[in-house]
Amino acid sequence: METTIVEIEHLNKSFGNNHVLRDINLKIEKGENLVVFGKSGSGKSVLIKCLVDLIEPDEGKVVLFGKTMSDLNDDELNALRKKVGFLFQSAALYDSMTVRENLEFPLRDLKTKAKEEIEALVFEVLKSVGLEDAIDKMPSELSGGMRKRVGLARTLILKPELILYDEPTTGLDPITSKEISKLILDVQSKYHTASIIITHDVECARITSNRMIIIKDGICYAEGTFKELSESKDEWVRSFFK
Amino acid sequence: MSTDLKTASAKPLEKVIEHIENRYIKNIKSFFEEVTLLTRLILRFFKTAVKPPFEFAELIKQAYLIGYKSFPLVAITGFIMGLVLTIQSRPTLADFGAESWLPAMVAVSIIREIGPVITALIFAGKVGSGIGAELASMKVTEQIDAMEVSGMNPFKYLVVTRIAAATFMLPILVIAADAISLYGAYIGVNLKGDVSFHLFFLQVFGKLTFSDVFPAFIKTIFFGFAVGSIGCYKGYNASKGTEGVGEAANAAVVFASLAVFVLDMIAVQLTSLFDS
Ligand SMILES: Nc1ncnc2c1ncn2[C@@H]1O[C@H](COP(=O)(O)OP(=O)(O)OP(=O)(O)O)[C@@H](O)[C@H]1O
Ligand SMILES: [Mg+2]
Numbered sequence: 001m002e003t004t005i006v007e008i009e010h011l012n013k014s015f016g017n018n019h020v021l022r023d024i025n026l027k028i029e030k031g032e033n034l035v036v037f038g039k040s041g042s043g044k045s046v047l048i049k050c051l052v053d054l055i056e057p058d059e060g061k062v063v064l065f066g067k068t069m070s071d072l073n074d075d076e077l078n079a080l081r082k083k084v085g086f087l088f089q090s091a092a093l094y095d096s097m098t099v100r101e102n103l104e105f106p107l108r109d110l111k112t113k114a115k116e117e118i119e120a121l122v123f124e125v126l127k128s129v130g131l132e133d134a135i136d137k138m139p140s141e142l143s144g145g146m147r148k149r150v151g152l153a154r155t156l157i158l159k160p161e162l163i164l165y166d167e168p169t170t171g172l173d174p175i176t177s178k179e180i181s182k183l184i185l186d187v188q189s190k191y192h193t194a195s196i197i198i199t200h201d202v203e204c205a206r207i208t209s210n211r212m213i214i215i216k217d218g219i220c221y222a223e224g225t226f227k228e229l230s231e232s233k234d235e236w237v238r239s240f241f242k
Numbered sequence: 243m244s245t246d247l248k249t250a251s252a253k254p255l256e257k258v259i260e261h262i263e264n265r266y267i268k269n270i271k272s273f274f275e276e277v278t279l280l281t282r283l284i285l286r287f288f289k290t291a292v293k294p295p296f297e298f299a300e301l302i303k304q305a306y307l308i309g310y311k312s313f314p315l316v317a318i319t320g321f322i323m324g325l326v327l328t329i330q331s332r333p334t335l336a337d338f339g340a341e342s343w344l345p346a347m348v349a350v351s352i353i354r355e356i357g358p359v360i361t362a363l364i365f366a367g368k369v370g371s372g373i374g375a376e377l378a379s380m381k382v383t384e385q386i387d388a389m390e391v392s393g394m395n396p397f398k399y400l401v402v403t404r405i406a407a408a409t410f411m412l413p414i415l416v417i418a419a420d421a422i423s424l425y426g427a428y429i430g431v432n433l434k435g436d437v438s439f440h441l442f443f444l445q446v447f448g449k450l451t452f453s454d455v456f457p458a459f460i461k462t463i464f465f466g467f468a469v470g471s472i473g474c475y476k477g478y479n480a481s482k483g484t485e486g487v488g489e490a491a492n493a494a495v496v497f498a499s500l501a502v503f504v505l506d507m508i509a510v511q512l513t514s515l516f517d518s
Contacts, residue, residue, distance in 0.1 A: 052391050082393035092388040095380070106392040158392070 003030045004066075005162050005194040006051065011060035013046055020046050022218030024060070028162075031192045033184070035205045035226075037240050038215035044198045045089055047215070048164040051196075052084055053077060064162070082109075085160035089167050089198075091151035093139040099126070099150050100135050106158050125153040128183055130176075145172045152180065156187060163187070163195040169204045181207040202241050214240065283475045287405055290398050300403045308369050308404070309411030313418065315368060316361055320419035323360055324352060324426025329433065341435070345442050346449035348427045353450060357420040358458050359506055362465035365412050366498035370473040373404050374494030377477025378487040386478070401474045408470025413462040453517060461509040468501040 004027055011024040020043035028034050038044045049055040051062055053069050062069040064080060072080065094102050103122045107113060113121075126132050129149040139147060148171060155163060168184065169177040181204040187193055188208075197208055205212060206226050214222040214229065214237060222229055222237045230241040328348050335341050377400060380386050389396035428442045437445075476494040480486040 049387075054387050054391060078393040078395070080393075081391050084391065086388070086391040088384050088388060090384055092384040094385050094388070095383070096376075105389075105394070109393070 004028070005030050005032075005064070006196075007061075007063040008051070009061040009063075011047070011050060011062065012058045013043070013050060013055065014058060020218060021050070021057075024215075024218070024220060026213070026220065028194050028196065030161075030194055031188065033188055033195045033197060033208050033210045035209035035212045036196060036198045036215060037200070037205070037212060038198075042215045043218060044215060045166055048086070048166060048196055048198065051164065052081060052086060082158060083161045085155035085158060085163040087151050087155045087163070087165045087168055089170075091147040093142075093147055093150055093154070095139055098136055098138055099131070099142075102139070102150060103154050103157055106154060121157060125157045126150075128156070128186075129153045130179065145176065148172065149176075149180070152183075159191055161191075161193055163193055165195060165197045165199075167198055167200070169199060169201045174203070177201060177204060178207070180204070184208045279479065280471065280475050283401070283478070284471055286397065287402055287471065290395070291402050291406065293398075297399055297403050300399060301406055304403045304407035305411055308372075308407045309415060312365060312368055312411075312415060316364060316415050316419045317422050319360060319364055320357070320422040321426040323356060323419075324348065324423035324428075325430045326426075327351065327356065328427045328430025332430075332434065342445075344431055345427065345437065345445040348430075349424060349446040349450060350454055352423045352427065353420055354454050354458050355506075357423055358416050358462045358465065359502065361416045361419045362412060362462065362469065362502045363499055365408075365415065365466070366469045366502055367495055369408060370469045370494040370498035371491040373408075373470065373473030374477040374480075375487055375491035377401075377404075377474060378480030378490035381478065381480045382482060382484065382486055397478075401478060404474055405467065405470035408473070409463060409466040412466030412469065413459060416462045417459075453513070457509060457513040457516075461505065464505050464509070465502050468505060469498045472498040472501060 006026065006028040008024055008026040011021055011026075013021040024047060026034075036044050036047070046055060050057045051064070051069075053062075065083065067076070067080060069077070069080075093099075094105065097105065100122060103125065104118060107118055107121070122135070123132065126135060129152050131146060131149055131153070134142060134146060134150070139150070142150065148168070152165075152168060155165075165184065169180050172180060181201075184195065184197065184204075185208055188195060195208075197204070199205055209226045212224060212226055212229050213220045216222075216236075222232065222234065224232075229237055232238050328344065331348060332341065332344060335344055335347065377386075380400070386396045386400070389399065424443075424446060428437075428439060431437050431442060473494045476490040476497070480490040
């Protein structure tokens with residue numbers, strides 16, 4: 001049985017003269033949470049966008065679920081993307097739709113699902129992020145943290161096998177942050193998903209990570225468990241955990 | 243020494259060439275690049291539009307937003323257009339003693355030219371900029387990316403529905419504007435003089451022929467398509483950042499209006515070709 005969900009080899013990406021990713025090599029197994037640290041602008045968001053082909057890599061190979069991304073045609077790519085959840089740093093809620101419609105949107109292709117079933121699913125994920133009351137609100141009526149949580153709910157609704165979280169706890173208070181971190185852990189154990197979690201939140205990393213990497217100058221500068229890295233001999237690596 | 247002279251004389255020429263390149267060639271180049279990209283979007287529209295599943299619900303919603311919501315504006319302009327045109331034309335016709343031709347002449351100008359073009363320009367201003375700004379802001383705030391990663395086809399959902407809605411709705415709006423405009427003309431005629439509603443329309447439809455109505459209708463389909471596709475093109479390809487949204491909206495109006503005039507010119511040439 002195939003257990004490697006993500007495999008990245010020699011990933012390279014630059015924007016003009018800005019060489020963001022130089023040589024990223026990464027493997028993620030089924031059911032594993034990988035936390036990514038790195039300074040602002042180090043290319044963390046670019047990395048996960050390359051993973052789902054939102055940004056086309058200059059060089060290197062991305063293999064998801066055993067399929068090489070660059071070999072897929074549009075239909076295959078869309079089918080593959082349905083197995084991946086993506087939480088945008090900006091939440092990226094659809095402005096013109098209510099929270100309910102936002103959540104239903106990823107499900108609209110699944111005609112097999114009954115109306116009540118979808119309704120129940122929407123309630124379930126909203127409840128898990130603690131926002132049942134906001135179901136009929138427009139995104140513009142929500143606070144930044146609430147938007148983030150709706151974005152998270154929308155990511156979870158398809159029960160993806162791989163979830164890419166771009167700063168899931170940024171802009172949230174410590175209590176909600178902790179709840180979200182626990183939710184990520186819950187999702188992992190319940191559905192056995194693999195995840196990449198980009199964060200600056202040490203607490204979130206401590207709770208959710210099985211393994212961590214730190215990106216610097218476009219490469220994986222350090223790799224290890226939370227404990228290993230937080231006790232690293234490298235001053236720079238340790239400075240992330242203060 | 244001699245090389246010095248050479249470079250000295252080469253410099254101004256170089257500068258001139260450089261100036262020409264920066265000022266004109268680059269503009270021409272970017273113009274053709276834009277046309278290429280727009281053509282590509284249009285081809286992609288046809289390719290995507292014929293492939294099921296279709297987004298009927300969204301199409302209806304867009305038709306409502308694009309068509310129905312533009313109706314009041316189009317109606318008011320249409321009415322004023324008919325009224326003003328009639329009032330302005332009367333003295334000239336009176337000079338020739340041809341006042342009785344007023345309804346027919348106004349009707350022909352409205353149906354053939356003024357109705358379609360003015361309505362299309364208003365449509366470009368309202369709908370073209372709306373589409374441009376909306377899609378651009380969706381692009382900038384990563385909403386289009388979000389649709390893409392959820393395995394949807396945002397091009398089909400956002401672009402195809404909007405272009406189709408614009409293409410269907412503008413001809414209908416133009417017909418409505420023409421009708422209201424003729425009513426405006428009827429009132430204009432009756433400001434000085436007394437022509438019954440019945441007589442007015444008898445005169446109008448006595449003069450109008452198939453070759454007045456049909457080509458005018460066909461060209462509005464193209465106007466609608468142009469406004470929709472240029473709005474979508476500008477919005478969907480907006481540059482990042484908030485200023486990208488304003489730029490997209492602005493450029494959409496400018497290019498859509500220009501396209502309306504260019505298409506109208508082509509249409510007039512073609513019809514006169516068939517008329518003769
Ligand atoms: N679409 C793009 N076009 C040009 N440059 C880009 C683009 N996206 C990202 N960049 C550049 O790539 C670099 C990395 O950006 P990225 O968003 O991945 O940073 P990040 O590590 O996620 O930072 P943060 O923690 O602040 O979110 C930045 O220098 C940015 O300017
Ligand atoms: Mg980022």
